[in-house]
Amino acid sequence: MKIIVQKYGGTSVGSIEKIKNVARRLIKAQEAGYGVVGVVSAMAGTTDQLIDLAHDITDAPDSREYDMLVSTGEQASAALVAMAIKSAGSKARSFLGHQIKIVTDEAFSKARIMTIDAEKILEDLQYNSIAVVAGFQGVDEAGNITTLGRGGSDTSAVALAASLGAEVCEIYTDVDGVYTADPNICPTARKINKISYEEMLEMASLGAKVLHSRSVEIAKKYNVPIHVRSSFSQEEGTMVTMEDGEMEKYVVTSVNYNRNEAKLTISDIPDVPGVAEEIFMPIAQANINVDMIIQNIGSNGLAALTFTVSQADTKKALKILKGVANKLKATSVSVDEKVAKVSIVGVGMRSHYGVAAKFFSTLAKENINIMMISTSEIKISCVIEEKYTELAVRVLHEAFNLSSE
């Protein structure tokens, strides 16, 4: 049996009419000959309401009870979608994490799926019944309800697709695919037809919100094709698959940006072994993710170290840095939140030369100063002044010819 997994996000099940629309889409897939599994998020707004309730009780809700609470949102929408399918005349059953044994580790609110018992779902599919699975949730081995963190329903869907051997995992959302750049700031941005797991992973970590990295990691590991598309149209969206020859003809696949980082600098520190450790160990212990790091040696033999963190962590990082500066007798610590990270991603970079040079010269032509650089095999990122973000995205998009099919 050909199996398809379709995941519908919060906006796609955000009203009774939309829930009925989801039911029709699932039935349509069944009529096309598929064994159909729907994975649903909570109705848009529901999860926020539940989180508000928890925070009205206490500033620091217990994590086990928090998961017990917020998982009710997906349970309700799964039941409603199954109801809608049945009232439209097809067979369906909704399933929770504990009913199909989506077993996770015990890390409440950010649990990782370990195993899924696909048998119960396969049984329903054999009987021509649509399985509607509550996304975002699982159970640990002791039977406690766990949730998978941000983007968790995507992860549920891809993991189910992997364990069922599905032909494709369709991720329905309110945009119609992955774009070469944010269409809001780059009017010539184009929908990408096909993109590799690696590129999608880079893009997710660079600020593209359409898919969460975890789900792409699982898709890559089990080679599950992901189809990102809109639940409000019949248009084809973006396929996320294994890299193939077709993809390489593009040097660059997309331009991305992220305004949520801050740049911290500690100056005049001794340039001796162990200094970096003294700075980054306490940062790591505070659970702060460091993105880029550069170190300069001044003419006086003292070094300056600059790194970026998420703006949410700026205050915490600054406090730690000041403590370290005191200890190291560093002269100054500074912070700059008016920065943005602009990046290009593309598997084609592997086989094309001069991409970085073109990137730098494109920005230079507009007098945009590059503060920091980081690269991977398929990505180049630069930190620039925030005010140039839109301009940088547009000129890079133009320079790498991303608007032409």
Place this chain on the structure above:
Amino acid sequence: MKIIVQKYGGTSVGSIEKIKNVARRLIKAQEAGYGVVGVVSAMAGTTDQLIDLAHDITDAPDSREYDMLVSTGEQASAALVAMAIKSAGSKARSFLGHQIKIVTDEAFSKARIMTIDAEKILEDLQYNSIAVVAGFQGVDEAGNITTLGRGGSDTSAVALAASLGAEVCEIYTDVDGVYTADPNICPTARKINKISYEEMLEMASLGAKVLHSRSVEIAKKYNVPIHVRSSFSQEEGTMVTMEDGEMEKYVVTSVNYNRNEAKLTISDIPDVPGVAEEIFMPIAQANINVDMIIQNIGSNGLAALTFTVSQADTKKALKILKGVANKLKATSVSVDEKVAKVSIVGVGMRSHYGVAAKFFSTLAKENINIMMISTSEIKISCVIEEKYTELAVRVLHEAFNLSSE
């Protein structure tokens, strides 16, 4: 270990402040040396919202999915109460039907509890942790979520108390106990301190809404004392227990009324064997409950049969009755919805004579005509004209001295 089960209804957990109040009460019971189990309903209003969603999808929601949907209300409040307890510094965990194996039959929306695995809860109690159980729900043997129907959380609480061997099951509600009569129409009504299971069962079936019959049946079977009391005060409420000598000193315990019945009459039917069956078989097959029945034989040798049903069933019953009348060549079928049933209940009736006579003469003194009578060992009910309801309750309350302690 002494164990106490406390059940809090929807109004008792109807807001964040009230949830915190419930947490404080549970902690207080723990500080008094009890192993504490809290059973909670959904926050007031939540279940209605969920039911509305289901009916927006379809007029006849699938019963399995309906239970999946509405059970989320109790899950959320259990999580919130456990959170509130923890944030107040005590230990707690919330539990769902599938986590403590509250196994029911497969009758969705009106399931009956078959077994409870108390071990997991006992373990938590040993560790001084308060167990907060989502009321109203269980799972069938296949792991589907079931709900227990009206008053289901009371049933959950009493069943848990029975399986844990609890000292008492406290039912917290928005009234402070069971009254000798409805205080809204009988100002001299008095809170009853102690009442027998049998009396409470009669009262529940006669229209008293404070406890659902099912929970009282279980309490009686396993001899679990129920304490009905208010979550907004520290006052003692009403104990529902085994009959004891103390209770017998009252001849009558309470006066009850019910305006939701209708009286149907079919006249001039042949007085031969099998006629009653011809009338009541189709009524039963339509799932209509018949309460009282009387038959009169007229001077012409033909009989008239009168019976009462719930007003919700009047239309359906009338239609059936007209069909039967045609077949039996009965001359007329009539219906009267302007009736009320007034009853007195008391285990003392068993040992006191003249109770019925006093009941009838009390009504006669006020010129209240009695249309139908039904009695049990501990109950007398009469159907009267609806307009006399309040008067009848007040004079009976007075005649049987119910206002004096």
